[in-house]
């Protein structure tokens with residue numbers, strides 16, 4: 001299998017590095033096209049992959065991971081017009097629908113994947129959608145590619161867009177919350193590094209607990225929240241500040257932006 005990454009930034013780079021580390025991709029069979037010469041050189045030096053600013057001979061490539069920004073997708077799709085029939089192409093781009101992608105390169109087998117950056121540490125969440133009956137036999141193979149970087153759910157395309165706004169963008173929300181918690185620690189007088197360590201480990205531990213126990217988050221929250229105690233006082237103040245509605249509105253604004261990018 002010869003795999004080509006087009007784009008290896010925050011997201012493509014996370015999947016690339018983890019897959020190489022896990023030896024699920026071999027450097028000699030992996031091609032990477034990026035925009036800058038400097039980045040191509042670094043990829044070659046760091047990973048030994050075939051990295052360049054030019055596309056390789058596409059007749060030798062079996063799977064392409066499209067990891068460029070939605071705004072440059074049109075230009076990249078133009079360059080893929082002549083890929084051999086049956087090439088598997090997986091787009092990571094937010095918003096751009098499978099019908100648009102497939103109309104641009106109809107002879108390819110199309111998938112959309114919506115991973116997230118914790119893929120870099122093998123703790124990613126990827127939503128995956130196959131385009132049409134012709135893609136279905138290849139789904140297992142594509143799932144395997146993304147299982148290297150975390151958990152995979154096969155979903156319908158409308159749900160993939162919702163998951164872009166929840167889990168795709170989600171690490172961004174989590175880091176804002178983490179930073180805010182650390183700031184609160186500093187406000188109380190904690191040293192910054194201790195406050196960040198405590199905030200990060202607490203979010204990590206809470207996420208791990210939710211995933212491993214399978215409990216509803218409200219049940220886990222109740223375990224922390226003694227009647228008349230301190231945590232409920234904190235939660236009440238946060239709710240007064242609109243914590244839940246801010247999260248709801250944020251996720252919906254993210255979905256609206258992803259729909260705009262797809263137009």
Ligand SMILES: NC(=O)C1=CN([C@@H]2O[C@H](COP(=O)(O)OP(=O)(O)OC[C@H]3O[C@@H](n4cnc5c(N)ncnc54)[C@H](OP(=O)(O)O)[C@@H]3O)[C@@H](O)[C@H]2O)C=CC1
Nearest residue numbers: 007008009010011034035036039067068069070092093094
């Ligand atoms: N970041 C995230 O958390 C997530 C992103 N996505 C999706 O992944 C895609 C990539 O996002 P992200 O990784 O954040 O973006 P980045 O800006 O971090 O990376 C973009 C990559 O595309 C390369 N590039 C730009 N133009 C071209 C071109 N014309 N030909 C080839 N390569 C090009 C860049 O090269 P160079 O490095 O040389 O600049 C860079 O490696 C987006 O469509 C986004 O919607 C999906 C889920 C999560």
Ligand SMILES: O=C(O)[C@@H]1CCC=N1
Nearest residue numbers: 093094164168169170
């Ligand atoms: O912000 C973005 O557009 C990308 C898509 C999902 C997460 N990050």
